[in-house]
Amino acid sequence: MNKAEPLVSRYSHEDYKSTVKPIWCPGCGHFGVETSLFRALAYLELPPEQVAIISGIGCSSRIPAYTQCYGFHGVHGRAPAVATGLKLARPELTVIVTSGDGDAFSIGGNHFIHACRRNVDMTLLVMDNEVYGMTKGQPSPTSPADWDSKIAPGGTGFSPFASLAVALASGANFIARGFSGDPNGVARLLVEAIQHPGFSFVQVLSPCVTYRPEERFWKKTVHPSSVESTNDPAVAGHRLLSDDGFTTGVFYVGNRPCYSATVDTSNHDLRAIEEDLAL
Amino acid sequence: MNQTISTLDAFLAHAHELEREAVERYEDLAGQMEVHNKPELAELFRKMAAIEQQHVDKVEGLAGGEPRTLAPWDYQWQDPESPESIPVGQGHYRMNPYQALSLVLACEERAEAFFANVAENADDPAVRESALQFAAEEREHAELLKVWLARYPEPKAEWWQDLDDPVSQE
Numbered sequence: 196m197n198k199a200e201p202l203v204s205r206y207s208h209e210d211y212k213s214t215v216k217p218i219w220c221p222g223c224g225h226f227g228v229e230t231s232l233f234r235a236l237a238y239l240e241l242p243p244e245q246v247a248i249i250s251g252i253g254c255s256s257r258i259p260a261y262t263q264c265y266g267f268h269g270v271h272g273r274a275p276a277v278a279t280g281l282k283l284a285r286p287e288l289t290v291i292v293t294s295g296d297g298d299a300f301s302i303g304g305n306h307f308i309h310a311c312r313r314n315v316d317m318t319l320l321v322m323d324n325e326v327y328g329m330t331k332g333q334p335s336p337t338s339p340a341d342w343d344s345k346i347a348p349g350g351t352g353f354s355p356f357a358s359l360a361v362a363l364a365s366g367a368n369f370i371a372r373g374f375s376g377d378p379n380g381v382a383r384l385l386v387e388a389i390q391h392p393g394f395s396f397v398q399v400l401s402p403c404v405t406y407r408p409e410e411r412f413w414k415k416t417v418h419p420s421s422v423e424s425t426n427d428p429a430v431a432g433h434r435l436l437s438d439d440g441f442t443t444g445v446f447y448v449g450n451r452p453c454y455s456a457t458v459d460t461s462n463h464d465l466r467a468i469e470e471d472l473a474l
Numbered sequence: 475m476n477q478t479i480s481t482l483d484a485f486l487a488h489a490h491e492l493e494r495e496a497v498e499r500y501e502d503l504a505g506q507m508e509v510h511n512k513p514e515l516a517e518l519f520r521k522m523a524a525i526e527q528q529h530v531d532k533v534e535g536l537a538g539g540e541p542r543t544l545a546p547w548d549y550q551w552q553d554p555e556s557p558e559s560i561p562v563g564q565g566h567y568r569m570n571p572y573q574a575l576s577l578v579l580a581c582e583e584r585a586e587a588f589f590a591n592v593a594e595n596a597d598d599p600a601v602r603e604s605a606l607q608f609a610a611e612e613r614e615h616a617e618l619l620k621v622w623l624a625r626y627p628e629p630k631a632e633w634w635q636d637l638d639d640p641v642s643q644e
């Protein structure tokens with residue numbers, strides 16, 4: 196990991212945390228993800244004003260309000276589009292999209308695929324609890340086919356969306372999975388994801404303790420990968436498609452060229468943009 | 475796993491991070507309890523944060539300032555999280571004082587075990603001595619917590635059950 200070891204880190208959790216108290220349910224995995232994110236940013240010594248956290252809608256997508264970094268709580272499923280525009284206009288910023296399995300893979304499925312394909316230098320962090328938490332427990336694209344719920348008695352019968360394999364096939368340049376109960380492990384994945392050029396996708400298994408209380412036992416189900424990451428998409432694809440969905444670690448570190456054209460914002464002040472829009 | 479922390483510097487870095495993360499987690503839990511209208515538990519966690527902050531200050535005193543930090547994943551914890559932090563995922567909106575204090579007690583016991591393990595495996599006498607001191611302090615806290623815990627009745631086995639479904643947050 197490229198970093199000269201400092202004697203004392205210049206930043207800590209406190210520098211990234213806002214005064215808004217999370218309204219997540221106590222025990223929610225998203226708390227662990229928030230901790231990991233702050234630890235990763237502190238490790239990278241990124242000043243909060245150089246980081247933009249963009250989200251869609253969902254419990255997971257509330258993170259921008261809870262940080263001191265710049266943030267944008269966007270439209271459901273569309274955070275990658277907002278983040279792409281921002282990164283092209285302000286390439287010097289570290290852009291991180293925080294999303295959920297519903298936000299990123301359901302209503303935002305198309306944006307997810309094309310964000311991977313465009314390979315703009317940013318990181319997508321999906322807190323996957325295999326449920327729509329915010330809207331009270333409906334099955335999401337990653338819910339197991341037989342997950343029995345009030346809205347889908349006996350389960351939906353649909354195969355779960357294989358998000359990591361889809362990301363690989365769509366062109367993402369870094370693909371990893373972590374578990375919110377291991378905040379330091381997730382911090383490490385985020386550091387690597389942020390440092391790696393191009394579009395990085397990190398799925399974090401993050402239990403919804405209210406609507407999927409059985410996910411509290413994920414801590415016993417997750418297991419670290421026993422093999423090194425690869426830059427060979429065929430090897431990564433084989434691993435991902437034969438994986439049980441609970442292996443944590445880095446699956447793919449690619450060297451696909453990232454999209455680097457930037458948007459010239461010099462002639463577009465806010466007034467001009469507003470005038471254009473009024474036409 | 476046996477802790478092999480060979481220098482006093484490395485030991486103080488671990489002790490500092492352990493206490494600092496405990497403060498961070500207790501503050502977070504206090505906030506969660508405030509949001510969920512549990513002022514008694516919020517106060518309990520704030521009190522714990524203040525106690526652990528004194529330990530942070532003590533380590534800084536011993537180290538002559540803030541000890542060097544390691545990468546989060548380079549600390550030698552036995553579990554995914556540092557021993558004195560209530561693990562992510564153990565909070566609950568129906569938590570009661572008995573349950574909260576049990577979690578706090580478990581933190582003190584894990585911290586004691588961590589320091590005892592460091593002492594047992596240390597070659598450097600300065601590390602061993604410091605680690606034994608820290609272990610003794612954690613043990614003392616654990617004993618006090620047991621007395622505190624005894625004041626509360628043990629909740630029914632299914633204390634988390636809610637006959638009224640959680641309401642939507644928006």
Ligand SMILES: Cc1ncc(C[n+]2csc(CCOP(=O)(O)OP(=O)(O)O)c2C)c(N)n1
Pocket residue numbers: 252253254255256271294295296297298299302322324326327328329330335403
């Ligand atoms: C356009 C639109 N459609 C639907 C909704 C309702 N809605 C809010 S959050 C959400 C699902 C969020 O699920 P997920 O992304 O998994 O986040 P979680 O709450 O589980 O963290 C839905 C469908 C909405 N806010 N906007």
Ligand code: SF4
Pocket residue numbers: 218219220222223224225254255324328329402403404405406
């Ligand atoms: S409903 Fe689920 S995802 Fe939302 S805050 Fe509660 S535990 Fe977390």
Ligand SMILES: [Mg+2]
Pocket residue numbers: 253295296297322323324325326327328335
């Ligand atoms: Mg979800």
